Structures are given as C-alpha cells and as structure tokens.
Amino acid sequence: MVAEALVALLFAAKAPPPHKFLAVDAHRHRVTITLIASYNGENGGFNFDGYSRYLMWTVPRGWVVHVVCKNRGPLRHSCAVVNGAGSVRPAFRGAATPHPQRGLEPGQSARFTFRASKRGVYRFACLVPGHESARMYDVLTIRRGGKPTVVDLRAG
Numbered sequence: 053m054v055a056e057a058l059v060a061l062l063f064a065a066k067a068p069p070p071h072k073f074l075a076v077d078a079h080r081h082r083v084t085i086t087l088i089a090s091y092n093g094e095n096g097g098f099n100f101d102g103y104s105r106y107l108m109w110t111v112p113r114g115w116v117v118h119v120v121c122k123n124r125g126p127l128r129h130s131c132a133v134v135n136g137a138g139s140v141r142p143a144f145r146g147a148a149t150p151h152p153q154r155g156l157e158p159g160q161s162a163r164f165t166f167r168a169s170k171r172g173v174y175r176f177a178c179l180v181p182g183h184e185s186a187r188m189y190d191v192l193t194i195r196r197g198g199k200p201t202v203v204d205l206r207a208g
C-alpha cells in the first residue's frame with residue numbers, strides 16, 4: 053500500500069502543468085496542442101501528457117488547431133478528434149493521425165491541422181482499440197469567443 057501510494061505520488065509529480073503543451077498565436081488565431089501519448093506511467097501509460105481523461109482544452113470557434121502527436125510509449129497510439137466515446141471517425145476533416153486505429157509505432161510522431169469550425173464538446177482520443185475505453189482521452193471544447201485554455205479538471 054505504501055509503495056503504491058509512493059508510486060502514485062511520483063507519477064502525479066511527474067505530470068507537468070498542462071499549459072506547457074499549449075502554444076497560442078492570438079494574432080493569427082492559431083493554436084498548437086502537443087499530445088504526448090504515454091508521457092509517463094500514469095494510468096498504465098494510457099495517457100496524453102501524463103493525464104488521463106482529466107484535461108480539458110478550450111479553443112474558440114474558427115481558430116486553426118495544429119496537433120502534434122508523439123508516441124513515447126511501448127505500444128501503438130494515435131491522436132484524433134472525435135465526437136464522443138466510441139466514435140472512430142474524426143469530427144473534423146483531417147483531424148487524426150494516419151490510420152488512427154492502427155496507431156503510430158513507438159517513437160513515431162505525426163501532425164495534423166483542422167479548423168475548429170463547429171461549437172461543441174469533443175474528445176482528443178487514442179483510437180487504437182481499447183485505449184479510449186481505458187481512459188486515454190482529453191476533453192476538447194469549442195466555443196464562441198474567448199481564448200484557448202487548458203485545465204486539469206481535478207484541480208477544481
């Protein structure tokens with residue numbers, strides 16, 4: 053029990069603040085989001101940037117979103133924008149890494165760009181079968197106006 057608590061603490065400490073993975077170009081209305089699959093051991097490696105299901109990104113409608121997806125883990129992983137749980141089709145044209153259900157090989161990276169053209173609540177998910185249901189996703193909200201942000205929903 054003590055060892056488990058220590059390990060949990062270590063992993064929690066290793067997750068960097070999420071804004072580190074967000075770069076905003078307010079002038080051009082562009083945002084770059086870096087999703088590192090299996091960043092650390094959090095949730096058995098089924099995480100982006102060290103977070104599993106607790107990150108919420110917000111992007112103003114109309115902005116261009118550039119996603120950098122890196123696979124740091126030993127398994128295949130992908131990044132895609134989907135409408136919700138279990139959806140395997142990108143919610144926006146081009147909003148996924150190549151062959152997202154097969155995923156990127158360990159050590160590989162891919163990028164994609166899409167326009168956040170429609171308001172709503174979406175997910176950044178890994179579409180390799182079983183990974184999203186293992187909580188390998190973030191929440192993405194597209195709303196009218198405002199600025200791009202990212203929050204850890206556990207931080208209250």
Ligand SMILES: [Cu+2]
Nearest residue numbers: 129178180183
């Ligand atoms: Cu995955």
